[in-house]
Amino acid sequence: MAGDNSPELVAELDRLDEAVKAAPAGDTAAQIALWRQVTRLEHWFFIARGPADRPRPYAVAADQGPMICLYSSASRANEAAHALGLAIPEGDAVPLFGVPMPAAIDYLAAFGESGVFGVTLDHPRIGHYIPLANLGLLKGRIARPVRGQSEEFG
Template sequence: MSETDARDGDQVTARLDRLNEACRAAPQEIEPQIALWSAICSLDEWVFVNRGTAEQPRPYALAAEAGHLVCIYSTPERARAGAIANGLVAEGEAVPMFSTPLPSALDWVLGLAGAGVSGATVDYPQLGAWTPLPNLARFRQT
């Protein structure tokens, strides 16, 4: 990874961190949540920890009270940290991951509803904000 890519990734995560804090500061307010998910849906790509194979990727998902939540990561660094924190790999091991450019990633995640996914979470456990798939569909570019 180049120094420029690292700086860009740091700027992305810093912005998402700020937006996430605004959501936590006003949990009943919808505007901060819309701003956060707008930023997430404006990324160039979404990164996923792969629990399947290279030929048949399957993104890591959480079993939550709301149903299965697919884990979207804003950067490969956040995906790696999430995989380690969630016990998917040990520190120092390679993390299988894949990325998908937006807006294709959004359509692909929405298609996971047929596999029992009910929502998405971002940068879990660093952030952990989540939204139901029907809300995420509102960010689809027309």
């Protein structure tokens, strides 16, 4: 499996999560900053479901439709799997897999054809989500900076 993401990048997600929670209703700036930070991760991690040779990412049911659970680190995916009761009883192993960025965006976008609505971040710890239809916007942010911001996305 891929190496874990930088603890500093992951910690910044927690800070941005607090900013989203503190933002006034209708203010999306913090939410945009959070998802920009997600695009800076080297790998996106998933709890594997199904056969080991054809794993599918764990998803949860939401009012809008199924949402794939994306994790910012292997350790957060592992913690979530235990918290959600998804660990394999024999030794508490948790099957995980990582997909490098930006290929992870295309990987997830393909699930739209099977009825997946969106992606939720670090469920149940953070839980913010983005519709699959908006993943292309994230990919565009990787390719070019926002006007007036540096190549590092500000």
